[in-house]
Amino acid sequence: MDDIMRAQTVYFNIGPFEVNETIVALWVVSLIMLVGGFLLTRGKFSWLPKGRQNAIETLVESIDSFVGFVMGDERRFFTPFIGTLMVLLLLCNTAGLWSFGLLRPPTADINMTLGLGLISFFLINGYAIKSHGLGGYLKGFVSPFFLLLPMNVFGELAKPISLGVRLFGNIFSGLVIGGLIYSAFPFLVPIPIHIYFDLFSGVLQTAVFSILTMVFIAMAMD
Amino acid sequence: MEWNSFAVAAFGVLGAGIAMIAGIGPAIGQGYAAGKGVEAVGRQPEAQGKIMLTMVLGQAIAETTGIYALVIAFMLVGLARTVIG
Numbered sequence: 001m002d003d004i005m006r007a008q009t010v011y012f013n014i015g016p017f018e019v020n021e022t023i024v025a026l027w028v029v030s031l032i033m034l035v036g037g038f039l040l041t042r043g044k045f046s047w048l049p050k051g052r053q054n055a056i057e058t059l060v061e062s063i064d065s066f067v068g069f070v071m072g073d074e075r076r077f078f079t080p081f082i083g084t085l086m087v088l089l090l091l092c093n094t095a096g097l098w099s100f101g102l103l104r105p106p107t108a109d110i111n112m113t114l115g116l117g118l119i120s121f122f123l124i125n126g127y128a129i130k131s132h133g134l135g136g137y138l139k140g141f142v143s144p145f146f147l148l149l150p151m152n153v154f155g156e157l158a159k160p161i162s163l164g165v166r167l168f169g170n171i172f173s174g175l176v177i178g179g180l181i182y183s184a185f186p187f188l189v190p191i192p193i194h195i196y197f198d199l200f201s202g203v204l205q206t207a208v209f210s211i212l213t214m215v216f217i218a219m220a221m222d
Numbered sequence: 223m224e225w226n227s228f229a230v231a232a233f234g235v236l237g238a239g240i241a242m243i244a245g246i247g248p249a250i251g252q253g254y255a256a257g258k259g260v261e262a263v264g265r266q267p268e269a270q271g272k273i274m275l276t277m278v279l280g281q282a283i284a285e286t287t288g289i290y291a292l293v294i295a296f297m298l299v300g301l302a303r304t305v306i307g
Contacts, residue, residue: 004300005293070275162286169289172296208282215279 005110005172022112025103029091033084070211071218078214081123085116086210093171093202096178097194107205108172110164117164120213124159128220163212170205174198227305234302241298244291251284 007021040056049057063083068076091098092112095105106112129137141152174197181193259277263270 004296004303069271162289165293166282166286166289169292173292204278208278211275211279212282 005168007104007109021104022106022109025095025099026092026106026112028099028103029088029095029106032091033087067214070214075218075221078217082210082214085213086206089116089167089206089209090203093206094198096175097198097202105171105175107167108175110168113168113171114160114164116167116209117160120163120216121160123213124216124220125156127217131221159216163209167205167209170201174201231302231305234298234305238295238298238302241291241295245288248285248288252281255280255284 010018010020011024012019040052045053060079060083063086064076064079067079067082071078089107092105092107095103125137128140132140141156142149143152178190178193178197181190255277259273262273266273
């Protein structure tokens with residue numbers, strides 16, 4: 001039943017684990033992030049930024065000010081996590097574009113997106129417990145009164161599922177529609193489709209996933 | 223192919239199409255949010271960043287039901303493909 005919701009081509013097995021297209025694409029993305037991060041931050045940074053350092057500082061500062069804008073200035077310590085998430089999602093969502101169709105976008109696999117949703121889930125609840133204490137956290141489930149306990153529990157459990165499924169649905173539907181267009185008009189027509197589904201939708205879903213994660217964490221901490 | 227698996231595959235694909243009628247809801251909701259966002263920016267152009275953020279966030283939440291329907295449709299198509307083999 002779930003066969004269409006995950007990558008099918010299995011390259012080889014490591015023990016009980018299948019290494020499929022998603023894993024390989026994710027390896028490539030991680031390698032790009034590691035090597036890029038190493039190369040771009042190598043050497044000494046000067047007081048007067050120019051060239052490469054300018055680009056890096058612009059990127060970091062814009063993400064930092066965006067996190068401050070969404071979560072409040074006192075929670076800027078989330079910038080490393082949110083920034084990494086943004087770069088990872090951006091590379092993953094547009095993987096079909098910059099690899100010229102060699103890689104299947106890793107986020108078009110429900111396992112990957114639900115995993116990211118789980119990370120957000122643990123962060124949300126971890127920071128809720130950290131800022132309210134365990135008693136205050138559990139009390140939040142029976143507010144405003146105790147009959148709403150099941151609704152609150154289901155609302156909390158629905159957060160990672162809706163985060164993961166939203167990202168998966170958007171990217172995977174782009175993949176499916178792109179495939180349909182390619183089988184009908186293989187020449188010239190798919191270019192605007194790529195601009196919409198890969199660039200626009202990929203960037204937008206990156207922003208939506210990270211903004212929702214930030215808003216949920218900030219709401220849980222308030 | 224025996225009748226049962228044929229019926230499951232046929233009604234599965236049909237159900238996938240019917241499930242996507244849910245796409246009407248998010249379309250109306252997102253369009254309404256975008257229209258209200260344009261109105262708000264027209265009234266207060268200096269608050270564009272905040273309005274844009276709130277609008278995109280609301281649209282993403284409104285989209286959730288449509289995405290659920292899409293996933294149900296994918297599951298039904300996957301079921302039909304599994305049954306046909």
